[in-house]
Amino acid sequence: MSSRPTLGELAxxxxxxxxxxxxxxxELFMRTAEDYxxxxxxxxxxxxxxxxxxxxxxxxxxxxxxPALNVVKISFPRPVAxxxxxxxxxxxxxxxxxxxxxxxx
Amino acid sequence: xxxxxxxxxxLGAGFPPETIDRGLALGADVIAVDGGSTDSGPYYLGxxxxxxxxxxxxxxxxxxxxxxxxxxxxxxxxSCGTSGTDSGVDWVAAIADTILRxxxxxxxxxxxxSEQTAADLKERLGExxxxxxxxxxxxxxATLDACTHIVGMMGHEPIEAALSAGAxxxxxxxxxxxxxxxxxxxxxxxPPGPTWHASKIIECGGQxxxxxxxxxxxxxxxxxxxxxxxxxxxxxxTTTSVAAHMLYETVNPFEMREPAGTLVVTDAVYTAxxxxxxxxxxxxxxxxxxxxxxxxxxxxxxxxxxxxxxxRDPHILARIDDWxxxxxxxxxxxxxxxxxxxxxxxxxDLRPYGYNAVLSDLDPASGPPREVGVMLLVNAPDxxxxxxxAKIANPLMLHLPTPDMDYLPSLAFATSPAxxxxxxxxEFVLNHVVDVDDPTALFRxxxxxxxx
Numbered sequence: 001m002s003s004r005p006t007l008g009e010l011a012x013x014x015x016x017x018x019x020x021x022x023x024x025x026x027e028l029f030m031r032t033a034e035d036y037x038x039x040x041x042x043x044x045x046x047x048x049x050x051x052x053x054x055x056x057x058x059x060x061x062x063x064x065x066x067p068a069l070n071v072v073k074i075s076f077p078r079p080v081a082x083x084x085x086x087x088x089x090x091x092x093x094x095x096x097x098x099x100x101x102x103x104x105x
Numbered sequence: 106x107x108x109x110x111x112x113x114x115x116l117g118a119g120f121p122p123e124t125i126d127r128g129l130a131l132g133a134d135v136i137a138v139d140g141g142s143t144d145s146g147p148y149y150l151g152x153x154x155x156x157x158x159x160x161x162x163x164x165x166x167x168x169x170x171x172x173x174x175x176x177x178x179x180x181x182x183x184s185c186g187t188s189g190t191d192s193g194v195d196w197v198a199a200i201a202d203t204i205l206r207x208x209x210x211x212x213x214x215x216x217x218x219s220e221q222t223a224a225d226l227k228e229r230l231g232e233x234x235x236x237x238x239x240x241x242x243x244x245x246x247a248t249l250d251a252c253t254h255i256v257g258m259m260g261h262e263p264i265e266a267a268l269s270a271g272a273x274x275x276x277x278x279x280x281x282x283x284x285x286x287x288x289x290x291x292x293x294x295x296p297p298g299p300t301w302h303a304s305k306i307i308e309c310g311g312q313x314x315x316x317x318x319x320x321x322x323x324x325x326x327x328x329x330x331x332x333x334x335x336x337x338x339x340x341x342x343t344t345t346s347v348a349a350h351m352l353y354e355t356v357n358p359f360e361m362r363e364p365a366g367t368l369v370v371t372d373a374v375y376t377a378x379x380x381x382x383x384x385x386x387x388x389x390x391x392x393x394x395x396x397x398x399x400x401x402x403x404x405x406x407x408x409x410x411x412x413x414x415x416x417r418d419p420h421i422l423a424r425i426d427d428w429x430x431x432x433x434x435x436x437x438x439x440x441x442x443x444x445x446x447x448x449x450x451x452x453x454d455l456r457p458y459g460y461n462a463v464l465s466d467l468d469p470a471s472g473p474p475r476e477v478g479v480m481l482l483v484n485a486p487d488x489x490x491x492x493x494x495a496k497i498a499n500p501l502m503l504h505l506p507t508p509d510m511d512y513l514p515s516l517a518f519a520t521s522p523a524x525x526x527x528x529x530x531x532e533f534v535l536n537h538v539v540d541v542d543d544p545t546a547l548f549r550x551x552x553x554x555x556x557x
Contacts, residue, residue: 019356021143021401021533022240027352054467060240064358069348075356077240081532083146084406085454085484090146094463101469 008100010035016096021082024092025075026099036070038104045102050074053098074099107290108133110336112321114309116140116165116182116197117157124320124336125172131323131336134178135289136169139282139308140197141184143401143533144354150188151253151403151531157187159200166197167204170274174210179268181275181285188401189256189279191220197276212274215267218549219256219278221400223249226539234540238399241536248534252402255535259398260364262544264288272552279401281363282308286324295326301368302388303331305361306350313350316340330386332378341381348375364399364544366392395540398547402535407452409527410491412481414502415517423473424507425460432498432505439497444490451485451494478519488526495524 007028008014016026030036039045051058056076064073080087089095110128113120116138128136141149145156155162166182173180186193194216201214227246229235235244249255256279265288267275277285286304291297303324311317319337333342351358351370361368372387421428432455440446456462458478461470481498485491502523504513541547 017354018144019354020536021147022238022536023356025352025354025356029349062356066352066358069345069352071349071352073352073358082143083148083530084532085409085452085482085530087146088454088456088463088465091144095467097464098467098469 004103006100007039007102007104010104011100014096014100016092016094016099018078018082018092019075022078023075024078024095025073026096027074028072028099030070030072033067033070036067036072039072040065040067044104045072045074050076050099053102054095055079106325106327107135107293107295109286109290109303109307109324109326110136110321111286111307111310111324112136112138112169113165114139114312115142115157117161119161119165120310121320121337122168125168127336127338128321128323129172129176133176133323135181136173136178137181137183137286137289138165138169139184139285140182141187141189141193141279143188145187147403147531147533150190150256150401150533151405152529153188153190153192153254155186155193155196159196162197163200163204166201167208170201170204170210170212171208173273174212179273179275179289181264181277181288183277183280183282183285185276185278188254189219189277190254191218191278194218194276194278201274201276213272213552214274214276215270215272215550215552217259217263217267217275217277218551219259219280219547221255221257221547223252223255226255226400229539235400235537236540238536238538244535244537248404249402251404252534253404253531255400255402257398257400257539257547258364259548260284260544261288261291263548263550265292266545267550267552268292270550270552278548283361283363290326296328297366297390298368298388299326299329299331299385301361301363301390302370302373302385303333305368306333306347306385309350309353311335311337311340312353313347314340314342315346330384330388332382332384334382342383344375344377344383347383347385348373365396366390396542396544397538398541399538400535401533403531404534405529406532407484407486407530408488408491409530410483410488410495411525411527412495412498412502412523413478413519414523415476415478415519417476417517418514419473420510421507421514422475422477424509425457425474425477428505428507429455429457431508432501435501435505436498439501440494443497444493446490446494451483451490453484453494454482456480456482484530488528492524492526499523
């Protein structure tokens with residue numbers, strides 16, 4: 001077990017939300033430029049990593065790196081239709097947790 | 106220079122009365138507020154009913170109508186009744202009408218209807234003028250026929266048309282969140298880049314400030330940019346709180362498509378004017394070759410019945426996956442025995458809240474929970490069948506053991522009766538745009554009341 005902090009512990013905020021009924025989007029708000037540089041590193045967070053975390057096709061994942069805000073933003077199509085029988089997070093507001101559990105190198 | 110007052114992110118969400126007083130004192134030229142969203146799911150569009158209560162809408166609307174009449178400035182409400190169906194517009198209009206009579210306010214009210222018929226859209230589909238947006242695929246006519254309600258998202262043009270025709274109050278059907286705030290400044294000749302960008306920043310009221318619960322915001326748009334300030338003197342806008350709002354509920358934080366074109370904020374520069382006001386310059390609006398109206402539609406997916414029990418026994422909780430698997434197995438067998446229904450005839454979702462109901466297989470945590478609430482959701486083609494299946498599950502929700510137990514436990518039902526009928530359930534099936542030549546063609550404006 002690692003004693004190093006998770007993204008959830010390092011970040012000012014990690015959040016997720018619907019971006020319309022067919023997409024989910026999440027943001028890592030980092031506290032410092034140094035932490036931003038760590039999470040913006042394409043070897044740490046990339047389309048394959050996100051695809052693995054959320055069980056989605058990496059080709060559908062969009063990642064935006066925004067140094068001015070120390071933010072990495074990730075968007076992908078919602079794997080479960082919003083409000084359907086299998087949708088257990090109508091606003092997709094709790095789907096940041098797998099991302100927040102990542103431990104940076 | 107045009108000043109837009111946005112009291113809150115949604116009509117009916119509530120705001121302190123001081124937010125209006127402060128906005129008017131600062132010289133607001135227009136009040137704009139969103140009345141809806143798809144964010145709470147397809148039920149509201151599918152059923153044509155509102156998420157907000159009439160009392161909450163009336164409370165907010167009374168303050169806004171008084172302010173509009175008192176200051177002589179227009180009030181614009183978008184996406185009335187949550188989903189912007191015609192019934193939603195009429196619902197808000199009836200509430201407004203009662204208030205106008207009670208308060209003896211002489212305001213001309215325009216209603217803009219945005220609901221679309223499958224027949225008209227099928228014609229446009231046949232002409233090749235309907236296109237999918239990612240991740241959807243090409244539309245077929247049967248999907249249009251299956252929708253209980255279809256709305257088009259209006260841009261600023263129908264709202265501007267209503268204002269030009271003399272409306273003091275515009276109650277719009279489905280509109281883009283931004284069009285509600287953008288309509289008046291665009292009508293007054295403000296540049297589209299700053300206008301659309303400011304409208305996006307203020308669409309959720311105080312969300313772009315350091316204290317989202319404190320009240321509304323004021324955007325001042327001029328020919329070179331715009332300034333955002335919170336209407337609570339104790340709250341602040343910072344360059345980060347303003348810039349970060351472009352991230353909120355958007356797929357792409359740099360570009361946002363509107364019916365007439367695309368807002369591009371890549372080169373926007375955010376400058377703090379003081380410790381609570383931010384100026385933004387450099388926003389661009391690129392006019393599209395083709396004007397498009399986005400469609401939203403929902404169809405019935407079935408009828409649901411819910412049952413809820415809870416487990417506290419540590420022996421079962423240590424084997425909760427086995428218990429859930431056994432529940433699925435025995436329920437399916439009992440449904441076949443009693444109702445002669447197979448897996449294709451109905452659907453069941455068994456959600457172990459407190460264990461991994463929210464994230465399922467994606468959940469990074471593990472280990473036995475302290476207690477688990479088990480929600481059973483049954484979806485069937487009719488309500489009676491959904492309830493019959495939930496009732497067949499009832500003895501199992503009460504007494505099902507784990508496979509290694511040689512006695513029957515009694516579990517903790519949360520309510521009596523255990524089953525709740527949820528009625529029809531819906532899903533969004535449209536994420537498509539229609540090419541139109543006239544931005545107002547899909548929308549109908551009706552104005553009544555005495556001119557001021």
